[in-house]
Amino acid sequence: MKLRNASAAAAAAVVLALTATACGTGSDSGSNGDKITIGIKFDQPGLGLKTPDGSYAGFDVDVAKYVAKELGYDEGKITWKQAPSAERENLIKNGDVKFVVASYSINEKRLKEVDFAGPYFLTHQDLLVRADDTSITKVEDLNSKKLCSVTGSTSAQNVKEKLAPQADLQQLGGYSECLTGLENKAVDALTTDASILAGYASQKEHQGKFKLAGLSMSDENYGIGLKKGDSDLKGKINKALEKMVSDGTWDKLVKQHFGPSGYKNEPAPKIAG
């Protein structure tokens, strides 16, 4: 008899758990009434990072806050949602988020699936090297170097196919894994967008240890991703971005988040209508 009670309890628990998760699934469609959901990165210092006290910090986060405020949502009304690189289009298409501010470069392939407001930031693919390393001055130097990037990223493919086909490329799950290797001299350089690299180099634990090589290997225009065809929202966000640049907030934020690494940022890009 005891056994039957246990199995009944187990079955009830399963049903409960399933309905609980199921409820969480459908209710949210980006913004309902006075709340707004925004997709950001959770693990990129300088751009979008979940800090130990549970708050969020970074350039993308502050841009998102500014835009949300212009749209009429105070900071307290924002629900942050993790938007890993591979999930960004899905999040937008499913309406899980209103818009995505997550080091999201505008390119042809993505434009087929989503629309972009902005760009709000221009950066280039670059290298992060140890501060005392002067052996990499041009792209060709990479052919004899050990290089690290994140599995499946466009930066990794760029290197493999165009920039330095002979480079020994290691692909790992995340940038901080590469950073451990860079610190310990298991790899010579870490490649991705300069803004991301600058974010790591600016962290207080890393200041003085790494530097950017300053090679502009590609142009990456960061945009704010939103649902295809939502020109109303796109217009509003573009207006907010223009205001952010003209009132000096943009300069202030760039200095605050990328300054300590000595990263020379490009001027604010012109918003494409």
Add this chain to the structure above:
Amino acid sequence: MFDFLDSGQYDLLGAFWVTAQLALYSAIGSLVWGTALVAMRVSPVPLMRGFGTAYVNLVRNTPLTVVVVACSFGLNQTLQVTLGGDDFKEIGFRLAVLGLTAYTGTFVCEALRSGINTVPAGQAEAARALGMSFTQVLTLVVLPQAFRAAITPLANVLIALTKNTTVAAAIGATEAALLMKEMIENEAQALFTVFGIFAFGFIVLTLPTGLVLGWAAKRLAVKR
């Protein structure tokens, strides 16, 4: 439906060949390491017994993913162990073999220990009565019988090992699971075909192992 296979973009056989090699090298490695562990666990030296027990209990309770990734970070990225590999592809493969060996060795050890338990006490007692030392008792009398009794559990360990090689994808070894991940991303319309191919591949790898070793277990069983 299968046209994407002809494009030459995906090296299916190559990926499964890496999987098979991973399984083979790790199998040999973990057989050796597992035997060493079990010898330690039954040895007369208390410290070795303690080490063997502690190692088995620690590693067996750690997820294989953690073991393999720790090999990559700890040994390669931090201690710069390259195991003689020249580029990251080779190093990744060798580190994966090392991680799989360290992990699977504990299960080989447990299988052999259960094999040793099936050997009647009289066998070892008779050997000792003949004046054999511990090493002689173990290598000449007990282990040969234990191995024969442990074929079935060892076969299961080998099958599990073959499947566990997929974890090497986490440190970028270019084996089957990594290729499947890539193919799922690029060939979304052929999802079921892709899964079918890889499922078939693993069945081909694991099924004969089970059948052959099952047959061997019956043939070699110690008749008592």
Add this chain to the structure above:
Amino acid sequence: MNSVLYDVPGPRARQRNVVYTILFLVALGLVAYWVLSAMADKNQLAAEKWSPFVTDSQVWTTYLLPGLAETLKAAALSILIALPLGAALGIGRLSDHRWVRVPVGAVVEFFRAIPVLLLMMFASAVYAQFTPVSSDFRPLYAVVTGLVLYNASVIAEVVRAGVLSLPRGQGDAAVALGMRKGQTMLYVLLPQAVTVMLPALVSQLVVIVKDTALGGALLGFGELLSQNRQITANYGANTIAAFTVIALVYIVLNALLTHLAARLERRLRQGRRAAAVKDVAPVTNVEMGGANAGGV
């Protein structure tokens, strides 16, 4: 068994053992020294890399504990769904009807032959393409689906072996009392089989907990292991320290489960002896060919 393999050490053997002990200690010491000095060399032992785990409770409350909660949630859901499913499959494989027995057997063998990681990746892709499951839950769903499919077939084998291990007389007696096949299974065989296979089932839980880490490494499931990335992004790339702590959490958790399984087995053995049913031994992972495959 240990003491059977060697004589009680005499004075010379004792001396020899001391020498072996010292040699072994020196070897261990050398390895430890090499690792520690190399780590110190690379600044991996620096206090600021390790101290957050002791001094900063937020590392635990923001990253590790929520990650552990996700791990436990996935493991609990998987075992709760896999148990009834596995029991059904196991009973199906024991069916008298060929048309039930054969297909069920094929399903069980199929899912046992395929790496659980492949099942998870497939499930994730299927959910992404064909269902509106939001990206918040898709990794959890995918991990649970993969674990359920695999572990249900392992549990099916455990159940089958458990039922087959019962004395024939149990089933015969039930038939003699006029019970139908379903009644015999439900009221006589299954309750006894469950107690016999309980230790193997708890051991299977260890396997499930360990396999959730696959989802963290390759599917973006926010479980314990994946917290490593966010911790190291905040505390200066202290990957080694973060990894060590995470591994310790897994080891403690699984050691507790293993301990539970061993205690269950002991109690069952004693209970059996009291009931004087001698020929029923608990099905453990090692003795049981089928379940052991899952144990690795």
